[in-house]
Amino acid sequence: MKKGRSLVLIVATLLLFVIFTGCSNKEEEGKTESNTRVVSSLKGDVKIPANPKRIADISGASEDLVILGHTPVATANGDAYNTKEFPDYLKDKMGDAKIVGYNMSDTMDVEAILDTNPDLIIMSERQAKIYDQLKEIAPVVMMKDYANDWRTRMVDVAKLFGQEEDAKKWLSDYDKKAQEAGKQIIEKNGDQTYLSVLASGGQFFVLADAGIGGIFYNDMKLKKPVNLPKQQGISLPVVTIEGLSQIDADHIIVIATDADKKALESSSVWKSMRAVKDGKATILNSTPYFTQGYQPIGKELLLDTIKEEVTKK
Known part of the structure; x- marks a missing residue:
């Protein structure tokens, strides 16, 4: 009888051990799943941390990440004219990136990138x-090249963190500010046209x-000049200074x-342009304003x- 009771106890203990181990494994699996999320990328579905703490962004979307509350540890959002430095307007927003x-x-x-120890x-x-090389370091999300479609890029980046609505709200708020500024400009200037160009080595x-x-x-929503050339993708139309005057x-x-500013201001063609003669021409520094207009x-x-x-004129 004693042997029988001992056998029952052993079997019961083993069963309890198996049940406990199974529950424990399921609990750990649940924790692992809750700590990750699966997202879509150009390389297929990717499992990433649910709340990444050390993001390396080389796609150009670092400002989108900052807006969403994720300051990257590594970035490729330097100034276009000094790629090893942040543009002035961004320096205080990038932390130790x-x-x-x-x-x-x-x-x-x-x-x-490896030195920053990224988790995404x-x-x-x-x-x-x-x-x-990068996927050996951490989970990698490859995104498409958005060209000038910065709005879609922001929403797609937000989807990685379940923050699509946050991105849409920011964009909506931005559009309200932009359209209000546009209305104020039209109220002040009337039905006038606007143009912006990048000067580079005698070309525009x-x-x-x-x-x-x-x-x-x-x-x-300001008015375009009648002769504004069309842009194809990210390639900017190029004109001479004579073409600019037209x-x-x-x-x-x-x-x-x-250097380009000096050359421009010494040009007789520039001085003869209607906007220049009317005091309605502005020259902004290439750093940071070129980069700033894209982000x-x-x-x-x-x-x-x-x-x-x-x-102001």
């Missing part, structure tokens, strides 16, 4: 050739659907380096700058 390359480039400093890497398809890259030009026409806008904002935090800050510049 390390610049590991420039987002328009097809490669990055992989060792520098966000990259663009333009950097596809280093994908295999027309910001027809990007940068400050995109803010003028798409966001503020666009003939009421207001013009030129983004220029110091969301920069765009929002530019609304007041643009309004001030085109209504």
Whole structure:
């Protein structure tokens, strides 16, 4: 009888052990699942941390991340004219983020990314050739090249964290500010036209659907000059200074380096332009204003700058 009772006790103990172990394993599996989420990327579904703490972003979306409350540890959002430094308007918003390359480039400093110990890497398809190296470091989300479609990029980045509604609210608030600024400009100036260009080595890259030009026409809903050339993708239309004079806008904002500014101001063609003679031409420094016109935090800050510049004359 004693042997029988002992056998029953042993079997019961083993059963309890198996049940406890099974429950424990399921609990651990549940914890693991709750700590991760599956998201879509150009490389298929990717399991990423549910709440990543150390994000390396080389896609160009670092300002989107900051807006959503995620300051990256590594970034490629340096200034277009000094890619190893942040533009002035962004310096106080990037914390200790390390610049590991420039987002328009097809490669990055992989060792520098590794040194930041990321738990998530966000990259663009333009950097596809280093994908295999990066996925050895941390989970990688490859996003498409959004060109000038910064709004879709922000929403898609937000989807990675379940923050799509946050992104949409920010964009809605931005549009209200931009359209209100546009209304105020029209009230002050009337039905006038606006143009923005980038001066570079005697040529002028027309910001027809990007940068400050995109803010003028798409966001503020201001009027385009009749002769505004069309933009294809990210490639900016290029004109000579004579071509610039033929666009003939009421207001013009030129983004220029110091050297380009000097060359421009010594040009008889520039001096003969209607906007220049009417005191309605503004020259802004290439750093930070070129980069600023392409990124969301920069765009929002530019609304007041643009309004001030085109209504002060």
